[in-house]
Amino acid sequence: MNTQKAKRVTIADVSEASGMSKAAVSLILNNKPGTRLSVEATERVRAAAKELGYRPNAAAQSLRSGKTRTLGLISDQVTVTRFASGMITGILRAAEERGHTVLIAETFGKRDQLAEVIQQMAHRDVDGLILGFMDSRKHDLKIPATGLPTILVNGLDDSPCTAVLPNELDSGAHAVHRVLETGARSVALIGAHQNAENDPTSYPSITRRFTSLRNALQESNLEVLGEWVLEDWNPTDGYAATAQMLADGHKPDAVICANDRVAMGVFQALAEQGLVPGKDLSVLSFDDEIIASYLRPQLTSIRLPYEEMGALAVELLLDGKLDPVEHQVEMPLIERDSMKAR
Template identity: 80%
Template sequence: MAKASGMSKAAVSLILNNKEGARLSAEAKERVREVAKGLGYRPNAAAQSLRSGKTRTLGFISDQVTVTRFASEMITGILRAAEARDHTVLIAETFGKPDQIAEAITQMTDRDVDGLILGFMDSRQRDLKIPHTGLPTVLVNGIDDSPCTAVLPNERESGARAVQRVVESGARTVAVIGELANAEKDPRTYPSISRRFSSLRGALAETKLEVLGHWVLDDWNPTDGYEATTQLLAEGHSPDAIICANDRVAMGVFQALAEQGLTPGNDLSVLSFDDEIIARYLRPQLSSIRLPYEEMGSLAVELLLDGNLKPGEHQIDMPLIERDSMMAH
């Protein structure tokens, strides 16, 4: 390679190992890298690890993210950000069993990863009892009882954004379907959900909208949304807009409306949260405020690799994805 590039062996070594040389020009570096690429050269990762004390490998431990469609974009964000920084990611799945997290952390430590990302499908307050490994660690979509660096969706603004969009649609009356019973009983355990609905209630109080009811559900499934909407309509309410807790609830809302001959986007507005893939397959397509899983995963990688690990929350904005279920003003 030295002969092919017209450079000394020492200079080639400096360039390929990303070490600075006082007399190495940008043109020389580019020439050596082009020759290396043409020859199919790949650096010896093990040797580089021994020299630097880094494996350029991150560990991602999931509590169900890898086995459900709901938060899989988190993995996309992590993998893309790691690749952009020339890092590899090892993935472990705990299948929602909290007692397996400590074991997974130990296994990742044994494999000499440079840092850990713990990713959760549901944004909850947790007591992880993370083993002390000295490894830099970031939590995604969850927070721990102990001080930690966490990446979360900005739910404090999402509820207010939903109300603003409903007002812009020209609605005068609104129903809110899907406040979660467990979150109402224990807001601290469900920080994101509690922030979402606290923001929503606060924003509604500042408008002239008539609120026809806050419908509290035991779960966020289509059946729950269907039953709540059926009861809402049976009681004689005719809201100009319905705000749903998430897209699965909205699916049930759509079904109940259809049985009464009502079409979202024509007869009333329906707005939701999360922007799961089903939002695009409903007819009409559902407007939804997106959970930014991919961006949260990407930021976690950046925080790890940049050493920005002060305890606290890093919040990612939740964009409103406009589709057809909202009335035009």
């Protein structure tokens, strides 16, 4: 068995294959501006490099630039949950487009491990850090001073920093507008989160979502038949709240759910009473998890833009736009079958 390591293709090899000087090849392959080389010469060099399988020497580039072209992603639970895989996809794709690779580490929700993992990333000479969070919360991260540019995705820190968040300030108003389009006259809200109600500053996204909902409802002509506060956002909580709502005699034209897991329980309670979303009433939710498309009828939901948030974090990091501000990413409404036609 031949285990001999394949010979690395060099600039000299590309030079010989293309008939161009090594200096010209280096300028073209390293995208040096102002080379004044012809389009034909550039295409010839790139074609030869592709045919030979040329790859830049990352170690040599790092020595010249002082950059490793590597980013570090540290998450609390993102890598081990299916809900936020889009965040990783967005980060990886945006990094690849900019010629960077990504090292990924996971704290498994153990906050005391964050400082240690950040130091490990620093020792690996990453050019910057992205801290990604499953739950959009305000944290006291106590980020160690490493000198690394750092951006938070789907979370905030007590200390000022650059953060990328979903635009929950408009999400509730978007939901109410969609309900009004169905001609609904009454609505029920199911899923205000108990912890967010008690401590709104620690739950910025949830608080903004429901503040936006309540403000939009006040400005509308919709009758709010009730608002059910839940201890958690699980199907069982959504089921119990909806069953109680129906038992109390409330029959809204529309139900707005806190998230898709709550909506799953809402669907179950409605089905027990022979009520079909999209036919007898409208049901709209938030997050657009995979279960939204598995429910029958399929659930209309306002998407958490994990992939777009991840991509924006990479762009801000690599472009050096690190002012301690929030960058809001719009949340699109994904239309399915659970809304009544007017």
